[in-house]
Amino acid sequence: MVIEHFNSFFIYRGEIMAQKKLLLIDGNSVAFRAFYALYRQLDRFTSPDGLHTNAIYTFKNMLDAILKQVDPTNILVAFDAGKVTFRTKMYKDYKGGRQKTPSELLEQMPVIREMLADLGIKSYELKNYEADDIIGTLSKMGEDAGYDVTIVTGDRDLTQLASDKVTVLITKNGVGDTEAYTPEHMKEVNGVTPTEFIDMKALMGDNSDNYPGVTKVGPKTASKLIQKYGSIENLYEHVDEMKKSKMKENLINDKDKAFLAKKLATIDRESPVEVTLDDTEIKDTDFEKLRGLYEKLGFRKFLAQLDQNTDAQSADTGAESYEYVELSQDNIHDLDDFSEKEISFYLGMLGENYHLAPFVGFALKASDKVYVSKDIALLQEMPLKGILENKTIKKNVFDLKRTYVGMHRLDVVTGGIDYDMLLASYLVNNENNSNDLGEIAHLYDEYSVKTDLEVYGKGKKQAIPEDDDLYKHLAAKVCVIDKLKPELLKRLKDHEQDDLYDEIEIPVAFVLAKMELSGMKVLPSTLIQLQNDFATRLKELEDKIYKQAGERFNLNSPKQLGHILFEKLGLPPLKKTKTGYSTSVEVLNQLKTQSPIVSEILDYRQIAKIQSTYVKGLLDVIQPDGRVHTRYLQTLTATGRLSSVDPNLQNIPTRTEEGKQIRKAFVPSTSDGYIFSCDYSQVELRVLSHVSGDEHMQEAFKTGYDIHSHTAMKIFHLDSPDEVTSLMRRHAKAVNFGIVYGISDYGLSKNLGISRKRAKEFIDNYFEQYPEIKDYMDKAVKEAREKGYAETIMHRRRYLPDIHAKNFNVRSFAERTAINSPIQGSAADIIKIAMINMQKKLEEMHLKTKMVLQVHDELIFDVPKDELETIKKIVPEVMQSAVKLDVPLIADSGWGHNWYDAK
Incomplete structure (x- = not known):
């Protein structure tokens, strides 16, 4: 047989044939990578029969990505036949140091082979030889026959097979993430x-x-x-x-x-394999067997993909049984007689900052009809505007806050929103903090909707697709919101989280939306004055530093700074990096007593950061209304704490006077008004005393003792508060808050600059004086091991897949998380309840005061002058009565004509 290779085709007996492509996969290596890719979710990936499935699931995803990349005509997956090979006979310790393959992976290997067979893919193993030798032999056969050969493995040993006709793809981190090795x-x-x-x-x-x-x-x-x-x-x-x-x-x-x-x-490229190239041709998929296997394994994603193969069009739209209507000016009045009591609605925007993001379109699902349009103006017209504002028509949405704020930009006050898919999914599994509807739908094996990244692209490449693709995407989203609602609500109920969802997360989302829309007034003139003052201060510090260094250099260059400090000035280098001496804040703090230049460098860095991040950063985000409108991320943290972005107003420095100065720029909306601040006193420690039931700690809070002085008395064995020095109190404070976060004697010694032995004494004395707290910690870890999660007072869950990890450090972190998550999470729930009650109170009393900011345990209000006395009374009352604990909640307040003066 004569075969002549010509470009990407074969000419064989006068006929032009497509180029043959042989794909060879190192089965053991890829399975190993697949297993560890989802190792942390091992307990989540089990079949209804209890079989672990993480390796099977990821292997299939990796296989799909490889097939898409290579598009082979022939394929073989090679496996090792056993530990004994011709190499072990040559050298008995060959591969002798390897750990035993986890049983959880071993049990999945036969199923991977079964899945390959059902897919029409040949797998093969050869006694006394490794998978490498099978691949080496087949790759040579493929080369000799003129095939393009691709090898996929995680083992770089196989790169020795690379040639003009053989490419070796080394698997890296994610699915489809490979590095191509050619000569x-x-x-x-x-x-x-x-x-x-x-x-x-x-x-x-x-x-x-x-x-x-x-x-x-x-x-x-x-x-x-x-x-x-x-x-x-x-x-x-x-x-x-x-x-x-x-x-x-x-x-x-x-x-x-x-x-x-x-x-x-x-x-060995001449191993005695019993397969030919013809044997590696891809066979037809046995859909019946494959469906049965996927059902047995509980792989709904792959079952959905099988359905897509039989009905691609309905899978693409995600609206299989719905009438699809493109809404326009011509047919909007078809909605005049709208009588539905419940709808699902999705408002499409391009970008994460929904205060500014451009609109791309919307979709509305009612019963068996899906209305879609990119004409945003329709939302402002009747009857559509009336439907969306009607409080008696229940609305299912994805991201209540995003929807409410986006519609407010269109002068539509959306009413009747009572289901939020994003919040429901977040409570069910708060380890996933994606805010992409497609990604979240995929978590629940719903693949009828694509991710925004797939549809719009990323960064500068973002673009709105053609109308048909856009409408399909919007329709798929609104249908998935509707489709997944029963499942997510059922999971919330099964987890006893329906009250947390209904009474905290949904109501606080409305509160946050109103706070974001209100924004906070910021004076550019104050920031510009600070900018000038900081520039002068930075110049003074530069001159001092250069004078002590004896030369000018780039203060922002770690390499040049390292040369000055450790070579020219002779300070001891405490740490080295790959590029030279470390000049980190941690290193400089340890050296600042040895030379005044170090303290000045630290001051310079601090002020420079305040200047660039906060002064300039805030000037850049003041909107035309003179306000800054932050966004609160409600679904980011596993503990339930809120985060602030665009800009982050929770992170304005408070430890230095320069940082505090920034708050002077935040002012009330009226010239004679006030900024009112009220924050919880030691709320996490109060929660700890409640959940632990420790009598000594509860006694301190009930009698109004300063808790840190009280703890100092306990751990230093003092008889009177008068004996407590400021240093003792500082140490006690570090122990108090450290215990909440499961601090070790090593961590405490580092924080306080004391010996590890002394730190251990502090912790031992602490547990001796507060024994129930130690009992609580032990119990929290034990329950987390049994349940697989930790839980707050309000049943907010934090899943802990690493609580059984063999690695000590990984397991210890999970144990500390089991201890502190119920404390942090309960504190987060308390401030949310206070916010809900406070907003309700303001509206009931018809006050003009607005809640404008939340900084963890602190609430900030914009208060007209004539309402200040009322606010002084009602805010602490509402915050202190948010929940009933075994110890009182205390909220301290302050006020002034700017945020700085309110503290």
Whole structure:
């Protein structure tokens, strides 16, 4: 048979045939990568029968990505037949240092083979040989027959097979994330050709496969030697000509090891495989068997993909059983007689900041009809505006706050929103904090909707697709909101989280939306004055630093700063990085007592950051109404705490006077008005005393003792508060808050600058005086191990998949999280309840005062002058009565004509 290769086609007996492409997959390697890709979610990925499925699931995803990338005509997945091979006979310790394969992975391997067979993909193993040898042999057969060959593996040993016809794809982190090794890339990465790579391995050995090379010869040295000599055979022919050195001595002494290593590293390309290239042709998928397997494994995603193959159009639209209507000026009045009591609605915007993002369109689902349009003006016209504002028509949305604020920009006050898919999903699984509807739908095996990244692109490449694709995307979204509602609400009820959802998260979303829309007035003139003052201060600090350094240099260059501090001035270098001396804040803080230049550098850095991040940053985001409108992220943290972005107003510095000055720019909306601030006093410690039931701590809070002084008395064994010094109180405060976060004696010693032994004494004394707190901590960890999650007072869950991890550090972090999540999460719930009650109170009393900001345990209000006395009374009352604990909640307040004066 004569075959002539011509570009991407074969000419065979006068016929033009498509180029044959052979895909060879290292089954064990890819399965291993797949298993560990979702190892942290091992308990979540189990079949109804209890079989672990994380490796099977990810293997299939990786396979799909590879098939899409390579588009092969032929494929074979090679597996190892066992631990005993011709290499172990050659060297008994070959691969001897490897840990035992987890049983959770072993049980999945037969199912992976079964799945491959159902997909029409050949798998193969060969006794006494490794998968590498099968792949090496088949790749040679493919090369000889003119095939384009692609090898997929996580093992770089296989890169020795790269050639003009063979590309080796090394799997990296994510699904479909690979690095392509060609002869050219091998030269770039290792400095040697693929075949020379074998000789390189011979010199340096392989820790993973557990065979030695030449003593103290690493990758760089091995590469240089092979670049010079071409092979170990040629190297050893000339070894006597080398200059005397330790390396020469090691080469001579370890010659036998090097030649053994070469044999072990060389893939056998003539192994006695019993498969031919014809055997590797992709066969038809057995859909019946595959469906049965996916059902058995509980793989709803892959079942949905099978359905897509049979009905691609309905899967694309996500609106299989709905009438699809493009809404326009011509037919909007078809809605005049609208009588539905419940609808699902989605407002499309391009970008995350919904205060400014451009609108792309909307979709509305009512019973069996889906209305879509990109004409945003329709939302402002009757009857559509009336439908959306009607409070008696229930609305299902994705991201209540985004929808409410976006519609407000169109002068539509959306009424009747009582279901939020984003919030429901967040409570069910707060480890996932995506705010993309498509991504969240995929978590629940609903693949009829694409992600925004797939549809709009990212960054500068973002673009609105053609009308048909846009309408399909919007329709799919609104249908998924409707479709997943029963499942998500059921899960909330099963988790006893329906009250948390109905009574906290939904109401607080409305409160946050109103706060965001109100914004907070900021004076540019104050910021500009601060900008000038800080610029002067920075110049003064620069001059002082240069004078002490004896020269000018780039203060923002760690390399130049390191040279000045550690070489010129002779300060002790405490830490090194890959690029030189570390000049981190941690290092500089340890050195500041040794030279005044260090303190000035720290001051310079601090002020420079305030200048760029807060002064300039705030000037850039003041809107035309003279206000800054932050966004609150309600679904970001696993504890339920709110975060602020665009800009972050929760992170304005308070520890330095320069940082505090920024707050002077935040003022009330009226010239004679006030900024009123009220924050909880030690709310997390109060929650701790409540959940632990510790009598001593509760006694301190009930009698109004300063808790830190009280703790100082306990851990220092004092009889009177008068004996407590400021240093003792500071130490006690660190212990109090450290305990909440599960601090260790090492962590406490670092925080306080004391010995580890002394820190351990503090912690031991603490638990001796507060024994129920230690009991609570032990119980919290025990319950988390049993349940797999920790829970707040209001049943907010924090899933802890690492609570059973074998790795001590990973497991310890999960245990600390089990202890502090109920405390932090309950504190977050309390402030949310206070916000809900406070907004309700303001509206009931018809006050003009507006709640404008939340900074964790603090609420800030914009108060007209004539309402100040009322606010002074009602805000602390509402905050202190938010929940009933075994100890009183205390809220401290202050007020002034700007935020700085209110503290």
